[in-house]
Amino acid sequence: MEDDAAAATAAAEAEEKAILSDIEQKIKCFGKDRGRLIPILQAIQEEHQYLPEGAIQMVGRHLEIPASEVYGVATFYNAFRFNPPGKHPIKVCLGTACHVRAGDIILENFERKLEIKEGQTTPDREFSIERVACVGCCALAPVALIGETVHGHMAPSKVEGLLMRIQIEKEKEERERKQDESAQ
Numbered sequence: 001m002e003d004d005a006a007a008a009t010a011a012a013e014a015e016e017k018a019i020l021s022d023i024e025q026k027i028k029c030f031g032k033d034r035g036r037l038i039p040i041l042q043a044i045q046e047e048h049q050y051l052p053e054g055a056i057q058m059v060g061r062h063l064e065i066p067a068s069e070v071y072g073v074a075t076f077y078n079a080f081r082f083n084p085p086g087k088h089p090i091k092v093c094l095g096t097a098c099h100v101r102a103g104d105i106i107l108e109n110f111e112r113k114l115e116i117k118e119g120q121t122t123p124d125r126e127f128s129i130e131r132v133a134c135v136g137c138c139a140l141a142p143v144a145l146i147g148e149t150v151h152g153h154m155a156p157s158k159v160e161g162l163l164m165r166i167q168i169e170k171e172k173e174e175r176e177r178k179q180d181e182s183a184q
């Protein structure tokens, strides 16, 4: 289990290194005037789904402005995220209909079970949690999405079951993969 966690961390670090090297190449295509700040951040987010910390500093160096200014602008807009999305991104709706049906307690339950806060990703990158505005199915409120799947009429007690189902599925896939490998 610890080996799995160490492997996941090493893979995550390698992935981030590759992302930073990609950004380093592409950032050169952008002009150096300060007005390019948001387009650069948007391009990074579009390609990599988040803004790694190293990218914030890289953008600052490119535009010759402090990294704190880049970070300040990025945090001003909700569209930017600072952690990579998990393999199973969880979105908890806190639009009005879901909020009045205790959507915030559902969110808290996901945070507690996964030991991360909204906007964060688990160290193994399996899960990330985000709060979102109305996802358009208020009749099913409160609603949470895991990946593309909508889970309506959510209840705090359903959170653990949903996470467990994903874990069981993962273990099953892992077993099948190992069986395939040993059959070859």
Ligand code: FES
Residues within 6 Å of the ligand: 093, 094, 095, 096, 097, 098, 099, 133, 134, 135, 136, 137, 138, 139, 141, 142, 143
């Ligand atoms: S408010 Fe949650 S789906 Fe509309």
